[in-house]
Amino acid sequence: MLLLDNVHKVYGKNKEKKVEALKGINLSVNKGEIFGVVGFSGAGKSTLIRCVNLLERPTSGKVLINGVDLLSLSKKELRQQRKKIGMIFQQYNLLHSKTIFQNVAMPLILDGKPKQYIKEKVTELLSFVGLEDRMSHYPEQLSGGQKQRVGIARALATDPDILLCDEATSALDPSTTESVLDLLRKVRDEFEVTILMITHEMNVIRDICDKVAVIEGGVIVEQGSVIDVFTEPKTGITRSFVRTILxxxxxxxxxxxxxxxxxxxxxxxxxxxxxxxxxxxxxxxxxxxxxxxxxxxxxxxxxxxxxxxxxxxxxxxxxxxxxxxxxxxxxxxxxxxxxxxx
Missing domain, CATH: 3.30.70.260 (ACT domain)
Structure with a gap:
């Protein structure tokens, strides 16, 4: 489904000012998995996830989705491929001047879908996330958890195969985090969507992920099933993360x-x-x-x-x-x- 093959990302052109954010990332996510990447601030997590949909273009390596290397595509082909990659952000990224309905509809409007299709699709998605009674509201009228539910509905509008979550629960309280994680699990199960989660919260990894990779200094230092990594952490940073939970x-x-x-x-x-x-x-x-x-x-x-x-x-x-x-x-x-x- 998703394969990162020896992905490097270097910022800066001058040798003295170069910053190597990713150093040979190798990652494989199977269809239907919820895969977590955990690390401290500055470890390279957000750069990694932005390289998956080429919001950040890797300096070298391959990003393959269903066997197709995104780096080999033309701009037009990449735009089509991105429709199958949804993204959920930490700060929701909602348009405050638009209603909840309009926010969810935006990807479909930009894709030129018919009005009746948009109405039916958005209504279905808002019902799925439990916000069908908030269609005419504006983002400022919603709680943080409700805003993130809008973000999830919007990410699902184009029927993606992969959902990227960049610190999607970091701004939420524990109770709301739990409800959002339950919703993401429901998304995986009912829509058969593969989910890649970036987080610094080990409880998120514990509660929802099937597999986990630990990133430090732009390098994946450990990865495997959640149960194996939690029970037998092999590196110091992994042990420190596990201890916060256990x-x-x-x-x-x-x-x-x-x-x-x-x-x-x-x-x-x-x-x-x-x-x-x-x-x-x-x-x-x-x-x-x-x-x-x-x-x-x-x-x-x-x-x-x-x-x-x-x-x-x-x-x-x-x-x-x-x-x-x-x-x-x-x-x-x-x-x-x-x-x-x-």
Whole structure:
């Protein structure tokens, strides 16, 4: 569906003033996926998403949609292709002098669609986003969440295959964010639209995305399914993002307790079916090891139960090795944790 192949974006012509915003981005988004790209400010997120529809033209690389490289198209061909790429903005980008109906209708008016078609299409879309009773209102009469719903309806007007969301929930409160995410999930399911989301909010990634890529300094440093990236983050920046959601920082008092105890400390992560197994109880029954849970939590990711525990393990080293293998055989992730890594 969407493929970014070794995409670079460099600003500035003078060697001394060049800024390399994207450094060889490789990204693949399958049809029907909700794919999130997360990163801090200045990481290259917005440049990346603007390169997808060529609002920013990559310096090099390829941007392919359904196998067609946008960089190879003429201006006329690109205009046609862009009709299949909708975009939702952080600040809504609504025309304040136009009614809600006129805002949603604007892409269709510019495309020269018949008035009756426009009326039916806009009415259908405003009903879909729950704003059919606001057609004659103006943007200033709406709440932030309602404005974003107008933005979503407008982005859907041309029946896009792909929807680009650039920090679409950043200006919204948590409750409104949740309702907008529910609407985007509905868009994916009912319109079969592929969604690429740019955000710095890890809770958005957790709640709606199927896959996630982490960008830092114009480079994708990690990507994969949300459940895999959350449960086994491989880079420091990813771990810092995940901690904002899972709240798995070890309290100081627990760190001191761990340091004072003998034996080794392990982080035990379990997800899906393994959460239904009395894992620690079964391990203690089957092996001559003492298990002491210092810290942990159980939550849910993408509808999948997920647990993260810090466990002290005492006993014969060979017995501990067998106990660890026992847990791994039951789909748990077990890693020794040093004091410095707590």
């Amino acid at each position: 709240n798995d920082d070890t309290p100081h008092s627990i760190k001191e307790l761990i340091k004072a105890n003998s034996g080794k400390t392990y982080r035990i992560i379990f997800k899906g079916n393994s959460t239904n197994i009395p894992l620690l109880s079964d391990t203690a029954k089957n092996f001559s090891v003492d298990l002491n849970v210092f810290h942990g939590m159980i939550t849910e990711l993408q509808g999948i139960p997920f647990g993260n525990l810090l466990v002290n393990m005492n006993g014969d080293s060979e017995e501990i090795t067998r106990a660890i293998q026992f847990m791994k055989d039951r789909e748990a992730i077990v890693k020794e944790v040093t004091h410095d890594a707590l």
